Amino acid sequence: MIDPWASSSVDYDKLVNQFGIQKISDMINDIKNPGRLMKRGVIFGHRDFDIINKKINNNEEFAVVTGMMPSGQMHIGHKMVVDQLKWYQDKNAMLSLPIADMEAYAARGISFEKAREITINEYLTNYIALGLDLEKDNVNIYLQSENKELQKLSFQASRKTNFNQLKAIYGFTPSKNMAHVQAPLMQVADILIPQIEEYGGPKNVVVPVGIDQDPHIRLTRDIAQKLSEELGFITPSSTYHRFLTGLSGDKMSSSKPSTAIYLNEDPKTASKKVKTAKTGGRESLKEQQELGGEVDKCVVYEMFVYHLLDDDKKLEEIREQCLNGTLRCGDCKAHASELMEEMFENISDKQTEAREIAKNLI
DSSP: OOOTTSOOOOOHHHHHHHHTOEEGGGTGGGSSSOOHHHHTTSEEEEESHHHHHHHHHTTOOOEEEOOBOOSSOOBHHHHHHHHHHHHHHHTTOEEEEEEOHHHHHHHHOOOHHHHHHHIIIIIIHHHHHTTOOOSSTTEEEEEGGGOHHHHHHHHHHHTTOOHHHHHHHHOOOTTSOHHHHHHHHHHHHHHHGGGSGGGTSSOOEEEEEEGGGHHHHHHHHHHHHHHHHHHOOOOOEEEEEOOOBOTTSSBOOTTOGGGOOBTTSOHHHHHHHHTTSOOOOOSSHHHHHHHOOOGGGOHHHHHIIIIIOOOHHHHHHHHHHHHTTOSOHHHHHHHHHHHHHHHHHHHHHHHHHHHHHHHTTO
């Protein structure tokens, strides 16, 4: 059972085998100019991405859907979604960005007014500051609570499932409030809405998500097939990315400040937080030199992989120096800290203008 509303540790290989997810690595050579996250295995799995890849290669129409649940502060773990959206935007994809304020209300008890405020000041502002163009004609941003077409589609989707199926996917019990039960059907509609006539009719859609969101993908794919005869919908594709480990070694979470570096923090604070991150270093310098570091357990190295180093050659050098014991954890942290401060200075410089643009998007 995967719970899309709870933080938990993940066995990626087990999930790939158990739920029939295909490996991106098996088709990476067929992807033209794959993004950094694809090349480095951060995006590790997919369902039918080969179909989307053909659309990209043939310069044909397709859409990308990724929702944002406005329930807290945006952190660097969320940045990987924006990086993926930028890659798709460069491929001329239509972007559909639902704001899951109804899910936030159902799962977190956040008011619609507060959700709008968080959306503008956290998500939309930082999406823009990170380089995503949200003013293009083929970008669709909406609040679930204000989209009547979405609500109609969600109701149509509800006829194609039942409580037993939802219970099997999500583990719902009779004590679960009905708003929480309805929330997945809103997400189904979010994923399918680019295919309605108002947005150009049926088309291929890809949804980049963390593996914890796969229950929504499986439900949507099933319902899309059932709606295909009535509405002509095409079964959506998906890709799956790994979670960025939190500073303490657990999953990075908006609700746990000790694990996260928030995108609205000042550059100096972000830099200092890097120095608190768990490393893969040994207990002593002598042991580090003799055995080398445990690079795959190092949060700092992970930051290089996900965000801080574009140069694959430099990344490999750091990895080798760690493994052979010549790179000390303190020096590695200092390097990462400098790069994080530079990244945040760039984000901070753009946030004021980005916030003004964000206010006019919803």
